[in-house]
Amino acid sequence: DTEVTQTPKHLVMGMTNKKSLKCEQHMGHRAMYWYKQKAKKPPELMFVYSYEKLSINESVPSRFSPECPNSSLLNLHLHALQPEDSALYLCASSQETNSFADTIYFGEGSWLTVV
Amino acid sequence: AQRVTQPEKLLSVFKGAPVELKCNYSYSGSPELFWYVQYSRQRLQLLLRHISRESIKGFTADLNKGETSFHLKKPFAQEEDSAMYYCAALQGAQKLVFGQGTRLTINP
Numbered sequence: 001d002t003e004v005t006q007t008p009k010h011l012v013m014g015m016t017n018k019k020s021l022k023c024e025q026h027m028g029h030r031a032m033y034w035y036k037q038k039a040k041k042p043p044e045l046m047f048v049y050s051y052e053k054l055s056i057n058e059s060v061p062s063r064f065s066p067e068c069p070n071s072s073l074l075n076l077h078l079h080a081l082q083p084e085d086s087a088l089y090l091c092a093s094s095q096e097t098n099s100f101a102d103t104i105y106f107g108e109g110s111w112l113t114v115v
Numbered sequence: 116a117q118r119v120t121q122p123e124k125l126l127s128v129f130k131g132a133p134v135e136l137k138c139n140y141s142y143s144g145s146p147e148l149f150w151y152v153q154y155s156r157q158r159l160q161l162l163l164r165h166i167s168r169e170s171i172k173g174f175t176a177d178l179n180k181g182e183t184s185f186h187l188k189k190p191f192a193q194e195e196d197s198a199m200y201y202c203a204a205l206q207g208a209q210k211l212v213f214g215q216g217t218r219l220t221i222n223p
């Protein structure tokens with residue numbers, strides 16, 4: 001299995017809702033990432049987890065809350081989002097975070113629309 | 116600021132013609148550079164990386180430190196090469212920074 005799987009593929013939520021995006025990989029990777037991609041823009045890093053610990057938070061607003069329950073799973077909890085948070089959210093993983101030789105594998109993404 | 120720049124948002128060439136997608140970087144030292152590709156309705160995937168110096172799907176990219184460039188080239192374009200291409204640099208060991216991307220269209 002060489003895939004990063006994300007669910008749901010599409011999510012529409014109101015500004016008062018609480019929802020979660022989920023990501024799973026079974027490649028034994030110890031680094032997992034959340035990226036945000038707005039329309040016609042490149043992906044931008046949000047969070048990095050290394051060995052299940054948060055290692056990078058790119059000054060992301062607290063309405064986005066990441067969680068890494070185990071080495072195969074990564075969640076992104078969403079609460080009180082704004083319409084401008086509508087975007088494609090990409091999960092990615094790599095073998096580890098301290099090797100320049102590692103390939104970063106991306107999921108297909110979750111399309112989020114905040115209404 | 117450290118940046119990756121792709122000057123062309125759109126590039127259109129005919130099938131069989133050479134292709135060059137430009138990428139310039141502003142990182143000091145020897146950055147780790149990559150080309151990622153996103154075909155229609157598919158996930159973002161690694162095309163090649165400068166450290167491995169390999170050719171994937173006929174594409175090559177050479178790091179030119181003098182010009183701070185990492186242009187992606189292919190001598191003969193194929194229709195299936197139509198996609199979005201992102202140049203990216205590794206900032207530290209964890210943060211992948213992408214250029215704005217170039218949408219390549221190969222005309223039959």
